Amino acid sequence: MNIGDNRSPLGTPAALTSVAKAPAARERRRHDRLALARACKLRAQRDLRYQPARTRDISAGGALLELDSPRPLAEGQSIAIAIDFAGRSLLTQQQVVEAKVVRAGPVLNRRQTVAVAFREAIAMPGVAAVA
Structure with missing residues (x-):
């Protein structure tokens, strides 16, 4: 690659590289995500008790959570979650969804940050008015 050459490190013109990546990034999410901090509780299948957590962002299909955890969660783990x-x-119990x-x-x-995908899309009552 020459100085002033508008190519990516792989030799592809930079304009083509960025254009090729943009649609894939947009198609990755099925639901609009909102930055929204809400109290929640979650329980891993291995645990008997719920532990407190907080959403950092959320969509109908999933959420980014921050939790205070002496027992960290692992990728692939199933949890039950209720969001306030x-x-x-x-x-x-009616507010609990599987994720x-x-x-x-x-x-x-x-503290641990985890991303979760809900098993089924959820309704988010009152979110449009708050967000």
């Missing part, structure tokens, strides 16, 4: 969309401190951990970050200072 209405500002209530009590979350009921799968699709990405799990490292535990830093007892």
